[in-house]
Structure formats: C-alpha cells, structure tokens
Amino acid sequence: MRSRSLTSIPVLLSVLLFSVTASGQQPNAGSATSQFDPRDFSGYWIREGPRPWGHPPLTRAGMAAMRGRLPDYLTTRSSDSNDPMYRCNPQGFPRLVWEENEPIEFVHAGDRILQLFQWERTLRELWLDGRELPSGENLTNLGPTWYGHSVGEWQGDTLVVMTTGVDERAWLDEYANPKSFDAQFEERYRRIDVDTLEGQLTINDPANYTAPWVQPPSRFERMRPEHVSYFGWDGLFSGVTDAICAPMNESGFNQSVRDPGIFGVLEQ
Amino acid sequence: MRHRVIRLISALVLCVSFAVIASADQRPGADVGPGSSQFDPHDLAGVWRRDGGDRSISPQAPPLTPAGQARMAAHIPAGGSRNPLAPVASSPELSNDPVLTCNPKGFPRLLVDTAHEVHEVIQLNGRLLQLWQEERRPREIWTDGRAVPSAENLEDLGPAWYGHSVGEWQGDTLVVQTVGLDERAWVDLFGYPKSTDARVEERYRRVDADTLTIELTLYDPQIYTTPWVSDTKTWKKQPRDTVTFFGWYGLFSGVGELTCAPMNVNAANVRGR
Numbered sequence: 001m002r003s004r005s006l007t008s009i010p011v012l013l014s015v016l017l018f019s020v021t022a023s024g025q026q027p028n029a030g031s032a033t034s035q036f037d038p039r040d041f042s043g044y045w046i047r048e049g050p051r052p053w054g055h056p057p058l059t060r061a062g063m064a065a066m067r068g069r070l071p072d073y074l075t076t077r078s079s080d081s082n083d084p085m086y087r088c089n090p091q092g093f094p095r096l097v098w099e100e101n102e103p104i105e106f107v108h109a110g111d112r113i114l115q116l117f118q119w120e121r122t123l124r125e126l127w128l129d130g131r132e133l134p135s136g137e138n139l140t141n142l143g144p145t146w147y148g149h150s151v152g153e154w155q156g157d158t159l160v161v162m163t164t165g166v167d168e169r170a171w172l173d174e175y176a177n178p179k180s181f182d183a184q185f186e187e188r189y190r191r192i193d194v195d196t197l198e199g200q201l202t203i204n205d206p207a208n209y210t211a212p213w214v215q216p217p218s219r220f221e222r223m224r225p226e227h228v229s230y231f232g233w234d235g236l237f238s239g240v241t242d243a244i245c246a247p248m249n250e251s252g253f254n255q256s257v258r259d260p261g262i263f264g265v266l267e268q
Numbered sequence: 269m270r271h272r273v274i275r276l277i278s279a280l281v282l283c284v285s286f287a288v289i290a291s292a293d294q295r296p297g298a299d300v301g302p303g304s305s306q307f308d309p310h311d312l313a314g315v316w317r318r319d320g321g322d323r324s325i326s327p328q329a330p331p332l333t334p335a336g337q338a339r340m341a342a343h344i345p346a347g348g349s350r351n352p353l354a355p356v357a358s359s360p361e362l363s364n365d366p367v368l369t370c371n372p373k374g375f376p377r378l379l380v381d382t383a384h385e386v387h388e389v390i391q392l393n394g395r396l397l398q399l400w401q402e403e404r405r406p407r408e409i410w411t412d413g414r415a416v417p418s419a420e421n422l423e424d425l426g427p428a429w430y431g432h433s434v435g436e437w438q439g440d441t442l443v444v445q446t447v448g449l450d451e452r453a454w455v456d457l458f459g460y461p462k463s464t465d466a467r468v469e470e471r472y473r474r475v476d477a478d479t480l481t482i483e484l485t486l487y488d489p490q491i492y493t494t495p496w497v498s499d500t501k502t503w504k505k506q507p508r509d510t511v512t513f514f515g516w517y518g519l520f521s522g523v524g525e526l527t528c529a530p531m532n533v534n535a536a537n538v539r540g541r
Contacts, residue, residue: 088370089529107397109390114397114406121430122404122527125518138514143522146529147404165522169531231421237408239426239448246371246429247530248452 036194038157041106041113044228044236045197045220051099052201052215055177062208065168065178072174084170088245090146091120092170093163094185098201098215099173102243103223105236113152113159118236119243126152126161133162133184144181146170161187172203180207195222307477309440312396314505315519316480318385321501324350324456325380325486329496336461336491343459354459365459366452370528372429374453375446376468376484378402380501381457384526386511388519396435396442401519402526409435409444416445427464429453442472455486463490478505 058066072081085091097104102119111129124147133151134142142149144167152161163185172179183205190198197220203213230240329350332340340353346363349356357363367373373381384402391397394412399405407430416434417425425432427450435444446468455462466488473481480503486496513523 084529084531087530089531090527107390107392109392114390116406121406123399123406123520125520127518129517131515131517134514134516138516141514141523142516143525145520145522145525146527147520149516149521167525231417231424232415233417233421233425233432234414235408235410237406237428237430238432239428239450240424242426242428242450244372244429246366247369248366248371 034194036191038191039154039159040108041159041189041191041197042108044103044105044223046103046223047098047101047199048219048221049101051173053175055213056209056211058178059206059208059210062178065180065208066176069171069176071171071176083174083176085245086250088247088250090122090167090170092146093124093148093150093166094179094187094201094203095170095173096120096122096147097124097187098199098218103228103236103241104220116236118241121237121242121244122147124150126150126159128152128154133164135164139165139182144168148185157190159187159189161189163187178208179203180205182207189220196220305477307474309474310437310442311391312389312442312472312474312480313391315386315388315511316503317506317510318382319479319502319504321380321382321482322499323380323382324458324460325376325484325496325498327499329460330492330494333489333491333493335463339461339491340459343454343461345454345457345459347457350458351460365454365457367454367457367528368533370530370533372405372450372453373403374429374450375407375431376470376486377454377456378405378407378430379470379482380455380484380498383457386506386519386524399519401524404520404525404527405430407433409433409442411435411437411442416447418447422448427451431468440473442470444470444472446470461491462486462488465490479503480505 070080070082072078072083075081078086091100096117096119097115100119102117104118105116107114107116111127113126113128115124115126117123127150131151134149142165144165146167148163148166150161150163152159154160164183165181166179166183168178168180171177183203186202186204188200192198198217199220200217201215203209203215205213225234228234228236230238337353340351343354344357344362344364345354346357346360346365346368360368378400386401388399389396390399394410396409396411398407398409400407410433414434417432425448427448429450431446431449433444433446435442437443447466449462449464449466449468451462451464451466454460466486469485469487471483475481482501482503484498486492488496508517511517511519513521
C-alpha cells in the first residue's frame with residue numbers, strides 16, 4: 001500500500017509540471033529542424049511566383065467596369081497609367097496578398113490571425129471566433145472596406161478564409177481586372193513544410209466573371225532572418241523598409257522614375 | 269514520518285496546481301473585461317477609446333529654437349493655430365498640412381490627435397501591437413530587450429513615419445522610447461515640427477480596470493529649447509458592443525474604414541470642400 005501511493009506521486013507531479021510549462025507556450029514559431037506545427041503560420045513570409053494571369057470571360061458588367069482603366073502594361077509611360085495605386089490609393093484585397101511579392105507577417109492572436117504587411121504598413125484580420133461572413137442587409141450596412149471582411153476556419157490543417165465586402169474602386173490586379181463589393185474570395189493556406197506555405201485563391205464574382213476564377217497555387221516562403229533585420233533592428237517595419245505610400249514621395253518618384261518610363265525611354 | 273512526507277507532498281501538489289491555473293489565466297488579453305474592478309496592471313490588451321487630454325502633446329509647447337521657428341513658419345495648418353508663426357489657413361485648400369493629402373500622420377500625431385480615437389492593443393511575446401483604426405495602421409513596441417537604435421545604426425536605418433519603438437516595464441509603468449521619426453510629419457494639427465533626431469518617451473499606466481493613461485515627453489533640442497512634456501491622455505476600455513456594427517466586431521470594417529485614400533480626397537475637392 002505504502003509503495004503504491006509513493007510511486008503514483010512522482011507520476012502526478014510529472015504531469016502537473018508538464019502542464020505548467022505547456023500552458024506558457026505560444027504557437028511554435030518554427031524551428032530549424034524538419035518538425036513543424038501545420039497550424040502555426042507565425043513568422044515572416046514572402047509570396048513567390050508569377051502574378052496571376054488569365055481569367056474567366058468577363059460579364060457585360062465586368063467589361064463595363066474595365067472601361068476607362070489604363071493599366072501600366074498598356075502605356076509607354078507609367079505615369080500615363082491611371083492605376084489608383086500609383087496615386088497612393090490602397091491596393092486593397094486581394095491584390096496586396098495575391099499579386100505582390102512583399103513581406104507579410106502572420107501573427108496568431110487568439111481569436112484571429114493577423115496579416116501584417118510591410119507594403120503599405122497595413123493589416124488584415126482573419127477572424128477565427130466562429131462569426132459568420134457578413135451578408136445581406138448586414139453587409140450592405142457595413143459597407144465596403146479596402147481589405148474586406150474576413151472569416152477563417154480550419155479544415156483539417158488547411159486554413160480556409162472567406163472575404164467579402166471589398167471596395168471595388170481598387171483594382172483586382174495590375175491588369176485592371178474588376179471586382180465587386182459582393183464578390184466572395186476563398187483563400188486556402190496550408191503549411192507543407194517548415195519553410196513553406198502553400199496558398200490558393202478562388203474568386204467568386206458572378207457580377208464580373210462568368211465563372212469562378214480558380215487561380216493557380218502560390219507558395220509563401222519563410223524569409224531568412226537576415227532579410228528582416230537591418231542594422232540591428234529586427235522586424236517588418238523600419239526606416240529602411242518603410243513602404244507606406246506617401247503622396248509627397250510619389251510625386252517625386254513619378255517625376256524621377258515613372259515618367260521616364262519602365263522601358264527606359266527618357267522624357268525629352 | 270510517513271504522515272509528514274505525505275503532508276509535504278500534498279502541499280507541493282497544491283502549489284503546483286495553483287501555478288498551472290494561474291499561468292493559464294495570465295496570458296495576454298485574458299482580462300476580466302470592462303466594468304470589472306479586477307485587472308492586471310501589466311495587461312494593456314483590449315480596445316481603447318480616447319477620453320481626455322489635449323489634441324497636441326500639451327496645450328502649451330516650449331519655445332522654439334531658431335531652426336524650429338523656421339520650420340514652423342513654413343507650415344499652414346487647417347485645424348487651428350497655436351503659434352503666430354503658423355496661422356490657420358483661411359480655407360482648407362490653402363493649408364499644406366500633409367495629412368490632408370493622405371500623407372501619414374506619423375508618430376506622435378497619430379496618438380495625440382483626437383480626430384479619431386480608437387485603437388486596440390494586442391500583447392505578444394516580445395512586443396506589443398497597437399492597431400490604430402485611423403489609417404489602419406499597426407505600430408510595434410518591442411519588449412524583447414533590444415536596444416533603441418542609435419548612432420550609426422540609427423542613421424543607416426533612416427527615418428520611418430512611425431519610428432522605431434522599444435519598451436520596458438518599470439514597475440507597473442510601460443516606458444517606451446521611439447526614435448528615427450520622419451520629420452516631414454507634423455507633431456500635431458497645429459503645425460508644430462519635429463526633427464529626425466527627436467526622441468519620444470511614452471509612459472503607459474493602467475490605473476484601473478477600464479482606464480489607461482499615457483504621458484509623453486518629446487526630446488528634440490534641435491526644435492525646442494526644452495523637453496515638451498504632455499498632459500495626461502486618458503483612454504477608456506471599450507466593451508465589445510461599442511465596436512460591433514451590424515454583427516461585425518472589430519475596428520476594421522466598412523463602417524470603421526479610416527484609410528486615407530487620395531481618390532476620396534480628390535472627390536471631396538471636386539464637390540467643393
């Protein structure tokens with residue numbers, strides 16, 4: 001009797017001590033080994049790969065929405081483009097995530113995952129608190145926002161995020177493709193190894209496209225520590241990496257860089 | 269002997285159990301919520317709305333140096349004047365306040381200006397995030413023990429609209445130092461200037477469950493003859509329903525969209541500001 005009670009006590013203590021240490025743990029930020037938590041996206045990532053191209057046929061409304069838009073690739077001088085981002089209007093969603101190849105930090109914050117963007121120094125909230133995607137009168141009353149309203153859930157080890165309510169004045173991409181307020185965007189993120197997220201975007205926008213636009217997968221590669229550290233300062237945001245589009249900067253940039261043109265044609 | 273050992277082990281088990289329960293409840297943000305009298309003074313997590321304090325660092329700025337006077341004389345504010353060197357513009361389109369054309373407010377203006385009042389604090393290991401509804405802007409206050417950038421490192425880093433911020437707890441006060449600010453952003457809506465060599469010290473104190481106070485000091489000897497010490501800015505913790513619209517909780521929604529877009533500014537100008 002005495003030996004049985006004494007041997008069970010170390011086991012109990014071991015369990016309790018393990019619980020103490022485990023309760024203070026934050027999501028694993030990744031390790032140098034091949035082990036990883038597939039539901040931990042913490043860290044700095046950069047999307048690799050080309051920008052999406054080729055979409056389903058446009059509806060009449062989609063074609064009308066594109067009328068008057070002059071994307072960069074149709075101009076000889078970038079300053080002739082009326083891409084709103086060249087005047088420091090927000091790129092919006094999905095462009096900032098799925099077109100750009102700029103640093104993003106994923107931050108697990110309990111009831112949501114944050115995406116912090118170096119470009120524009122802005123953020124998205126991917127809510128995991130069980131709320132529903134806004135719809136109907138609620139969505140109408142909420143109104144548009146440049147980055148939309150996003151709700152996520154885990155399906156196995158895939159994070160599925162739905163977004164709606166985007167501001168349609170921001171172009172879908174650099175090719176001036178349209179998007180509507182009622183469009184629904186589905187993102188699927190899956191961590192496939194220590195250093196790689198696989199992502200895929202599907203756009204459901206029957207107002208502008210005759211079919212869902214299933215874009216090819218993208219990979220988000222984990223950034224090396226030295227690529228988020230400058231002169232002893234770690235992180236996305238610093239003077240060196242300050243990527244807020246400020247109109248006072250853009251006018252000078254337009255004069256010295258965009259006006260001479262992206263093809264090296266100098267203004268006479 | 270046997271009973272003494274068992275009592276000792278039982279006491280140890282109780283202590284460990286208490287530690288398990290306590291550690292789980294002290295994660296950042298696990299506060300008891302607005303209206304409660306209980307609070308952790310080191311827990312600043314939550315949504316805060318401005319409830320007091322001047323719209324600048326304080327109502328009275330220190331005297332300006334000659335360099336400061338020259339900088340101020342070039343500013344034409346739209347929102348009011350507190351210095352004869354920078355009288356308010358007779359009409360808004362004559363103001364050269366950079367925020368009117370969607371340039372960033374920068375720091376400390378984003379914090380002191382009460383034009384828009386709400387931010388959320390998220391506490392993580394190694395840093396504290398302030399998410400500002402205005403501009404949809406994240407600010408990072410690093411508490412990972414790093415040094416404030418200085419000398420050659422600071423020079424090489426260059427200025428950032430929101431600077432480089434490092435915080436440490438001194439008792440129950442979070443003390444934050446920020447350097448490396450872009451001097452093109454005004455200190456406030458009245459046109460007071462700052463230099464890239466400015467340093468801002470903030471002192472955060474959670475004085476009760478629902479109240480956060482912030483005091484700032486601007487050290488900028490290039491521009492001001494003495495440090496500029498603020499009044500106390502007060503922030504009140506917001507219950508969930510005050511930042512919930514049409515079923516959507518959070519600072520960032522169509523209703524709360526405060527990202528400055530030049531196309532909106534231009535449209536306002538066309539309509540006749």
